[in-house]
Amino acid sequence: MQTPIPGAPPLTPSPGSPQIPSDAVEIALAASGDAHAFERLYRAHVARVHSLVRRMLGDEDAEEVTQDVFVRVWQKLGTFRGESAFGTWLHRLAVNVVLARRADLGTRRRRFHDDDAPLELVSARPGSPEAVMDFEQALARLPEGARQVFVLHDVEGYRHEEIAQMLGLATGTSKSQLHRARMALRHHMDR
Amino acid sequence: MTTGHWTSRLSEYLDNELSPPERAAADAHLRTCAACRATLDELRAVTARAHALSDHAPARDLWPAIAAAIGSEMSPLAPRRQRTPRRWSFSLPQLAAAAVLLVTASGAAVWSLAGRGATAVATAPRPSARTSPTTPPLRATSFTAQRPTAEQSYDAAVADLQRVVEAGRGRLDEKTLQIVRKNLATIDTAVAQARRAVEQDPANAYLNTYLARTMRRKIDLLRQVAALTAIES
Ligand SMILES: [Zn+2]
Numbered sequence: 129m130q131t132p133i134p135g136a137p138p139l140t141p142s143p144g145s146p147q148i149p150s151d152a153v154e155i156a157l158a159a160s161g162d163a164h165a166f167e168r169l170y171r172a173h174v175a176r177v178h179s180l181v182r183r184m185l186g187d188e189d190a191e192e193v194t195q196d197v198f199v200r201v202w203q204k205l206g207t208f209r210g211e212s213a214f215g216t217w218l219h220r221l222a223v224n225v226v227l228a229r230r231a232d233l234g235t236r237r238r239r240f241h242d243d244d245a246p247l248e249l250v251s252a253r254p255g256s257p258e259a260v261m262d263f264e265q266a267l268a269r270l271p272e273g274a275r276q277v278f279v280l281h282d283v284e285g286y287r288h289e290e291i292a293q294m295l296g297l298a299t300g301t302s303k304s305q306l307h308r309a310r311m312a313l314r315h316h317m318d319r
Numbered sequence: 320m321t322t323g324h325w326t327s328r329l330s331e332y333l334d335n336e337l338s339p340p341e342r343a344a345a346d347a348h349l350r351t352c353a354a355c356r357a358t359l360d361e362l363r364a365v366t367a368r369a370h371a372l373s374d375h376a377p378a379r380d381l382w383p384a385i386a387a388a389i390g391s392e393m394s395p396l397a398p399r400r401q402r403t404p405r406r407w408s409f410s411l412p413q414l415a416a417a418a419v420l421l422v423t424a425s426g427a428a429v430w431s432l433a434g435r436g437a438t439a440v441a442t443a444p445r446p447s448a449r450t451s452p453t454t455p456p457l458r459a460t461s462f463t464a465q466r467p468t469a470e471q472s473y474d475a476a477v478a479d480l481q482r483v484v485e486a487g488r489g490r491l492d493e494k495t496l497q498i499v500r501k502n503l504a505t506i507d508t509a510v511a512q513a514r515r516a517v518e519q520d521p522a523n524a525y526l527n528t529y530l531a532r533t534m535r536r537k538i539d540l541l542r543q544v545a546a547l548t549a550i551e552s
Contacts, residue, residue, distance in 0.1 A: 153536055156505035160498055163386065170382055179374040191377050195384050202389045263368055282369035307330035314361035317368060
């Protein structure tokens with residue numbers, strides 16, 4: 129093997145290396161109360177968590193909820209057993225925080241229609257340059273139900289059974305919401 | 320939409336969720352219907368796009384707010400008030416922070432420490448080193464005859480430090496020992512993972528640096544513990 133260079137500055141993972149070892153050391157140190165180690169965990173994972181939260185809840189609440197997620201992670205780090213990957217555990221915790229927030233927000237923003245009406249996404253100002261939405265913008269404009277199922281299934285990789293349980297839906301509803309989301313998004317492929 | 324089209328079920332088709340007879344029927348339809356095939360392609364593109372979405376950090380740094388929020392419960396193991404310890408008790412976070420600083424200040428310090436440890440072992444009475452031909456006299460020669468590999472330095476340093484820690488174990492309180500054990504086990508796992516990863520991808524600079532860093536962390540931790548056990552002796 130190659131000789132590691134003592135004292136070499138830490139490098140950022142290259143995108144092409146899927147074999148990056150886990151954050152085991154940082155996790156152990158953070159779990160024992162090391163805020164510096166926890167900050168390193170935060171920096172390594174914040175983009176991923178923030179993107180999940182933003183896609184689930186929208187821009188407005190994303191930063192505050194992302195903050196909440198990491199405070200929860202700090203509190204619950206001692207219960208992480210290493211049976212799953214830390215990333216998986218973290219994202220599940222983030223989803224739980226999002227779902228709790230969603231419940232707080234109440235039904236005023238809930239729109240879970242189980243109808244098969246095709247979904248058309250309209251720009252705020254049709255005809256304006258913004259009428260051409262990129263994929264993320266189109267995703268943000270989906271009704272909450274379709275959007276959350278789409279994010280959980282197609283972006284985060286959860287199964288319908290898990291999603292149905294998390295969101296309190298019938299599995300069939302999860303499937304039809306996913307289909308509606310995809311059908312709407314296919315017109316907004318930005319590349 | 321005519322009733323014959325499969326448009327409304329194409330997501331299930333794509334996700335392999337149709338029953339075998341349904342799938343066969345869908346396949347038969349898709350062979351003859353260009354419209355459904357086109358829609359299926361579009362849906363497939365959407366799922367591929369979803370997988371390829373890139374993540375973005377928030378516009379502002381959330382860490383200060385998080386640090387403030389966790390501040391009240393920070394460092395549960397840090398000494399809240401000074402008490403006179405019968406046994407030495409320490410805050411692992413403080414140790415870890417010190418270790419990180421040490422590495423940052425001088426990465427070579429660890430390796431020179433490893434060298435000192437190996438020298439000490441080489442001069443200690445070790446009858447097996449002479450008599451056992453299966454045991455290479457790794458540590459005895461590595462620092463004098465040739466430049467040691469980092470791995471050899473590491474193994475030697477770890478072995479020596481572990482012996483020191485073992486000898487001084489009685490001077491650490493149980494809670495501290497538990498933390499040390501837990502952290503050593505975690506670091507060992509990380510080292511093993513890193514070693515495996517490096518074996519598979521030896522040229523990967525990130526993995527090599529990660530391995531070196533992880534190894535150093537174990538040595539640092541052991542050093543600190545060894546220093547603590549030596550304090551009252
Ligand atoms: Zn058709």
